[in-house]
Amino acid sequence: MSDVSTATGGVARVFALIRALAEVQAEGGRVTKLARSVGLTQATVHRLLAQLVAEGVVEQDERSKRYRLSLDFFALAAQAGNPGGLRSLCRPALLRLCGSLGDTIFLLARSGFDAVCLDRAEGPFPIRSFTGDVGGRIALGVGQGALAILAFLPEAEREEVIRFNLSRVREYGVYDEVYLRTEVERTRAQGYAGRNTGLLEGMAGVAVPVLDREGRAVAALSVGTLSDRLNAERLPTVVELLKREAAALTPRIHPFDATLRRPAQSLAAGELPASAARIVPGERGDGLG
Structure with missing residues (x-):
């Protein structure tokens, strides 16, 4: 031979x-x-x-x-099939939404029991969020984006996250287990997370999950804006635009994208602004993002 x-x-x-x-x-x-x-x-x-x-x-x-x-195998596959990763894939959607709505748009991705802000497109209104800027993180369930991800995880994973995060979300003063589970069920029924939490007067937000091809939430698109810009008349339009962009992303998500496993590591150190530090409960913002 x-x-x-x-x-x-x-x-x-x-x-x-x-x-x-x-x-x-x-x-x-x-x-x-x-x-x-x-x-x-x-x-x-x-x-x-x-x-x-x-x-x-x-x-x-x-x-x-x-x-x-191994993870290295999936990383190699991701480089071959989706060189830009989740952040680059979603960037045009963020820009379109920001341009159409005139509000700040966040991209959050799941990282274990947290959500990490991978990207944001800045609108004209001053907005604060739990995740701060790009690179910030928050417990799944806190804020619209992190809640949208949590709500659309498979049931067993969702229960594990709720059990682990319950003590963490209680730090924010308005959360308990009943409240969190009610919000999860509301989000699943509506298909989006969105209400004024009252943590910062005058602010509001709405988020939809970004699902992979198996229907698992891997990320969220979130709008942060002034509460009077997210009134009952405008809310359906905002949700529809978010859902449309999220649905278009689903078939393009590479199942081997390493970003889905280690989102924080996909952010180059030079890309993180000084304001990317996590916001702690005593410094919390509006519950957006």
């Missing part, structure tokens, strides 16, 4: 193994099961896995000994 055919066969085996790993990514794969899936001996699969681990594209859980595709 020639060197070329040997190399080709080796590549085919590696990609067969990668595809098998992708099918069991959630729970991870054992050598025995992976070997059956790709039709190779356990010794061969073990050797290939060791090489992939050494390259950093596969990782092994120390406790379960199961193998999964």
Whole structure:
């Protein structure tokens, strides 16, 4: 057998193994099961896995000994399929919404139990938000954008976040478990989060979730404005524009975009303004963003 055919066969085996790993990514794969899936001996699969681990594209859980595709693998896929990432993908939508509505538009992305402000398009009115500027973060459930993300997580994840964040959201004085769960259900029923929280007089906001292709909330588009600009007559128009932009983003979201896993790390240090520090409860703004 020639060197070329040997190399080709080796590549085919590696990609067969990668595809098998992708099918069991959630729970991870054992050598025995992976070997059956790709039709190779356990010794061969073990050797290939060791090489992939050494390259950093596969990782092994120390406790379960199961193998999964690593974050580095997803980062490589993201670079190939969506070079600009979520922030660049959403930037035109932010600019269109800001231009159409004349208000400040925020892009928030989920980061564990928090929401991170990835971007904002500044309107003419002075607006404060829980997340501050780009790079700021807030607990999921606090503020319209973070609430929209929380409400449209899968139920098990949503419950986990609520349990973890309950003590954090209580710091803001107007939140308790009943209030938070009521707001989550209201948001799910309406398809958007939007009401004047009363934390800063004269301010209001509304947000819609940005869903991936599986219907999971990965981000939110949020409007921050003066309360008299978000009255009952104008609110449906604002919500419709937000939903339209969010729906257009869904099929374009790359499932391997590393931003969806580590949004804060997608922001270059030089891009963060001095005002990007997190706003603590004693300095809180209007609950927007």
